[in-house]
Amino acid sequence: DVKVTQSSRYLVKRTGEKVFLECVQDMDHENMFWYRQDPGLGLRLIYFSYDVKMKEKGDIPEGYSVSREKKERFSLILESASTNQTSMYLCASSSMRYTEAFFGQGTRLTVV
Amino acid sequence: KQEVTQIPAALSVPEGENLVLNCSFTDSAIYNLQWFRQDPGKGLTSLLLIQSSQREQTSGRLNASLDKSSGRSTLYIAASQPGDSATYLCAVAGGTSYGKLTFGQGTILTVHP
Numbered sequence: 591d592v593k594v595t596q597s598s599r600y601l602v603k604r605t606g607e608k609v610f611l612e613c614v615q616d617m618d619h620e621n622m623f624w625y626r627q628d629p630g631l632g633l634r635l636i637y638f639s640y641d642v643k644m645k646e647k648g649d650i651p652e653g654y655s656v657s658r659e660k661k662e663r664f665s666l667i668l669e670s671a672s673t674n675q676t677s678m679y680l681c682a683s684s685s686m687r688y689t690e691a692f693f694g695q696g697t698r699l700t701v702v
Numbered sequence: 703k704q705e706v707t708q709i710p711a712a713l714s715v716p717e718g719e720n721l722v723l724n725c726s727f728t729d730s731a732i733y734n735l736q737w738f739r740q741d742p743g744k745g746l747t748s749l750l751l752i753q754s755s756q757r758e759q760t761s762g763r764l765n766a767s768l769d770k771s772s773g774r775s776t777l778y779i780a781a782s783q784p785g786d787s788a789t790y791l792c793a794v795a796g797g798t799s800y801g802k803l804t805f806g807q808g809t810i811l812t813v814h815p
Contacts, residue, residue, distance in 0.1 A: 623803075632806070632807045633803075635802060638801070680746065682803075686801075689801075690736065690748055690751045691793075691795075691803060692748060693738075695745040696744060696745045
């Protein structure tokens with residue numbers, strides 16, 4: 591089975607902190623994604639990566655950056671956490687183009 | 703810009719009913735369409751993937767169809783059970799960036815005993 595693992599289920603951080611969300615997949619997938627999910631807004635793409643060290647902005651990249659130094663790992667970085675970044679964050683991976691996306695269990699981030 | 707709409711937003715049915723969830727999308731130039739299930743506070747579980755060249759996919763009591771030309775997909779659930787209660791999300795991959803998904807808002811399904 592494909593496994594996408596996010597480092598934390600729940601996180602509480604203070605405003606202004608630098609926050610790292612980690613995601614690891616074990617199926618040698620080329621593509622990795624970070625989404626956030628908010629009530630009434632659905633899932634929105636923050637960033638994605640189609641290869642090591644390659645990244646592209648999604649629909650809502652402001653306030654975020656990403657890092658992909660190894661194929662299996664994709665990190666989302668909140669440079670200076672703000673309360674409007676309180677959300678559920680979901681990581682996903684897929685192999686090549688057009689194939690099935692697999693999601694992690696999600697990280698519920700609260701910024702206070 | 704691709705837009706995905708799911709109808710109905712919520713559905714409550716008695717156990718044993720057959721039901722249909724609907725998904726429509728505005729840009730028919732898609733690479734695939736995927737149906738997911740999400741339990742409260744959890745991640746997404748992939749249910750079915752339909753490639754753009756396919757018309758339908760089946761897995762157990764689930765059947766998903768795709769009509770690219772009309773921009774529609776349906777998820778059919780046979781003989782519903784209380785354990786089917788969850789949010790069902792439709793997502794399409796397409797556009798200029800491969801593998802990037804655009805999601806609908808979801809259908810919240812409740813199956814009561």
